[in-house]
Amino acid sequence: MDPNKIEEDTMDNDGEMASVMGFSGFGKKARTFDLDAIFETTRRTAIERSQHVLEGRQKEDGASSSQSKKPVAHLKKPAGPAKPKKQQSKSSSDSDSDSDSELIGPPVPPPQEEDQEDDEEMVGPPLPPGYTGSTAQEDEDDDDDDDDEPGEDEDDNPVKKIPDTHEITMQHGAKTVSALALDPSGARLVTGGFDYDVRFWDFAGMDTSLQAFRSLQPCECHSIKTLQYSITGDMLLVVSGNAQAKILDRDGFNVMECPKGDQYIVDMVNTKGHTAMLNSGCWHPKIKEEFMTCSNDGTVRTWDVNNDKKHKSVFKPRTFQGKKVTPTCCAYSRDGKLIAAGCQDGSIQIWDRNLSVHTKFHCKQAHTPGSDPSCLAFSYDGTTLASRGGDDTLKTWDIRNFKKPLNVATGLTTYFTMTDCCFSPDDKLVLTGTSVKKNEGNGKLVFFDRATFQKVYEVEVTNASVVRCLWHPKLNQIMVGTANGLAKVYYDPLKSHRGAKLCVVKSQRKERHAETLTQDYIITPHALPMFREARQRSTRKQLEKDRLDPMKSNKPEPPVSGPGRGGRVAAHGGTLSSFIVKNIALDKTDDSNPREAILRHAKEASENPYWVAPAYSKTQPETLFHEDSEEDEEADKEPEWKKRKI
Template identity: 30%
Template sequence: MGSDSEPEIEQNDELQKFLGTTSFGKQTRQKPKDDSVQKQVESTKRSVPEESRPGKASRKAKDSDDDSDDDDDESDDEDEFPVSHEMIIKTHDKAVTAVTLDPSGSRLVTGSMDCSLKLHDFASMTPTTIRAFRSVDPTESKSSNAESHPINQVIFNPISAGHILTTTALPQARVLSREGDMLVEFAKGDMYLRDMHHTKGHVSEVTTGTWHPTDRNLCVTAGTDSTLRIWDINNARSQKEVIVHKSKAAGSAGRSRMTAVAWGSPMQGGNNILVATALDGTMSMWNGEGPYSRPAAEIREAHAPNTWTSGVDISADGRLVVTRGGDDTIKTWDTRKFKQPLATISHASTSAQYASTSIRFTSNSANIITGSETGHLHILNPATLRPELVTPVTRGSALITATWHPKINQIITGSANGETHILYNPNTSTGGANFVMSRAPKRRHVDDDPNFTTDLSQGISNDAVILPGGSAPSATSFAARHPNVGLTASGRSRDPRRPHVPQTTPFAKGNPDEGYVKSQIPLSSLRDEDPREALLKYADKAKNDPLFTNAWKETQPETIYAEVSDDEEEPDKKKQKQ
């Protein structure tokens, strides 16, 4: 045996079992088993019947003669649409009317008829903690008697992820930060002015809104005052442009409610277009950069009059427009021949109950995505409007809004039962729900169990003292023995008799600084000026060059005052009445 060879040591399993695996030095943390994560992902797999895929069935019938490619076609069809798995978020009490994701797909914001916005961060979620990290009421006001209103539209800025446009039943739309704080509140117009061109803002409810496709500072809002208003978020006191829709419907007095608006720009460049629909059935199109004095094209009765056209969208190439009307139809239009629809199909509308029912093109305009009153998700062919995929999401509950995020390749839906569903495919989707469900289950610490912790918010009582050699007076936790003391895990009081603490108003969150006051409030610098000094600095000029007494300057007699010496006595004061 050579000197370089190492001696072989006989392995003793019993000795190793007795000593354990404890060792010294730097240790490598064992990774969680892939089996647990795989089971976790498989638990979210959807069980969808085969008959809910008419597009897939038709392609199979067409390729029935070629048996060699059946397996490849089936796998391609499964990966074409990310609907194999789903993650459910139950954070709202009423119908979810709007969903939006930031451009990176890391933050989700949902709006509901319960008058609240829920902010979700996928990075902080785990499979056991699927919930919102903040709830915001965008209609909160300085007035303590202010009422909350349902959310009509919520949409992230496609260029700047720090701005969220929010519209409610109020005439003032707001721009929030990605943390839910209010940044901008647009002005309200004078309701007593007849001409809407002269008002500085909407005078009635704002139904919807959207962002400019290329300018991060511009957005447009549609209101029930028959106007579209283009805003610059840097100047919220007045709109930048106002577009007044003049209705020709009988008995409308020239006004009609604006129901939907879309602002699109071709991906290959060119002029962007602005399309809006009204309650009288009219659909109008303007050049996105103006002028807005009259529409470039207009279609009377694009949908049935007095029906709510809830959804409108523009394709990525700027050539197609899709609308979903309250007359139970979906139509596509060619912007180059803006007269007759290219295709029309019958589709039951839910705009009578939910005015924010949406319809959208995908990012590459290869499909159209929308929901139905039965809770099914419809993915349509934009050329023929035939369904490529119809899959149930919330059976028996209307699916109101749906969007397909291109970066994470996931479909987010909002339904009338208050649920938000995120459909994904573990093989083709990245981030979002796939990231949450692929995380290893969190190991519970002993301190996470409230039964083994003590609530010290009310101090330590004599019952909580454990004497040496004794035992705890009760096996139950402090929270179980005192159900009305302290706070819950969400921060709410356990005592139902405790009065509601009013929320902090936006004014109290941050007072305007000196720079803001000087730049936004005219003549604000006069508050720091001494009025006596302001007048005295013109004393010499008034004496040398009088303005009002210049006519008799030469003939004005010199004023002579009586001189009083110190020896003279002061005049007697008036005697006080007795």
């Protein structure tokens, strides 16, 4: 058959089917899109717009610098087949006609007069009128830059970043808070003191009463010197006044205890642990199982949590003459490759962690000889070391040039061997605490600029010494431990995060009075079944059962009805005594004048005697009254002390 005829028949059938079923446009072909052409058009449009942006910026720069300069030449057209102008206009008209049905994006406004020549050379949609050579994203960036101007001033002035607008105070005890620790997440604070206690404070679980949720004495009768959480926050290092450091888990349960060495061995390398009182300790900043301690036995030892039999390595600080010297504080560098120790002779000695024999850096008189350096702290960039000395100074050192200090601050009184110093999170400030004697002023938290080392700020904490200070980088909050048993947290509601902000908004919870069992359960295994008590399985059921028992629940007795029993009086008026009380004793007759009340019965008593006269009617019918004699008169005249007592 003829194919043209077949096609006509199918079209007629389609038309009949459309008319029967009510379709319109039945049988039309699906519309097709050339995706490659669309992508190519979009790519060219983006390139041309970016070229216009660059040209506009170059024109503005040229006009601002010099009016005599020539305008910047246009960039070359993107690579592609060139079209004649007629063909371009035709293609643009075709694209405009097709844009009614296949429009991608918003319609393009007419071109600007100044850029008509450029538009003729470019392929793509023209730019809107009033275009200044910057996109909306760039305008937003400019607005953001304008908004960030005060922020730039704050960056230049690190004092504005100190979070001290608000504070909370937690009462650790009555004695000095000698140790502070905050886990890396900033959720839990731990304090230790001279009262041997270690208290756990949970910011998320506390309310405004600010009570610790756990208190324990991990080292019995030894004061706590150092507390620090590991880098993962799951273990706590406890350094006390004894020779054995302890590792606790996050909730305060014992994980490990360092062994004690043999004090009769001369070479401390050959002992498995410390033999004298500990002074300080800290965790490795990169390896979560390693920590370090220093002791009065003249050694600095590193330990592994998984090995509680012996130390990992030993460092022995020496004086310049090679004699043994006691380390009073120790610290790891930020990368964990260096170990630093401050010694009693005023020196600071630094070793390579893998080489324990010779020091890598050694400053003989970093502080006054005989003064105990109380703290060493590395900056966050790892190039600067801050040392707090017992000679009332704070110094910073460049470990690359360790002969002379970079800066020195004097007049910072300290009476404690664990007074802290630390760097701010942005590494621009160094802070430390000062000590005072009782009733002689307030302890202060002092801030120094790291570059110039000028005192830029100070905070009066309380009327006691400031012993410990800690600036947490994640929370942006400052924790302070004082000599009168207080642990203070300074924060700013706008600049700080979580931490103390979580507990100050919670109202204090009311105490619940827990019900207790009214009777203890007594176990009698050999008693007869009839006398054996049933074993209690649920406290709640036992409480409900005891509540129903009138004896155990102390149920008040009801009032007695009837004549009364068991020595108890019945209701009012039910007995003879209550009747007498009601009718005679509580008689409401007015007896305000007792003489008149008695004489009221005188006439009746004389006419009809009942009590006295009938008794004497037979023996003494005539009444005889007593008459006063002379003897009686003389006796009345005698003084009272001569009268005879009857």
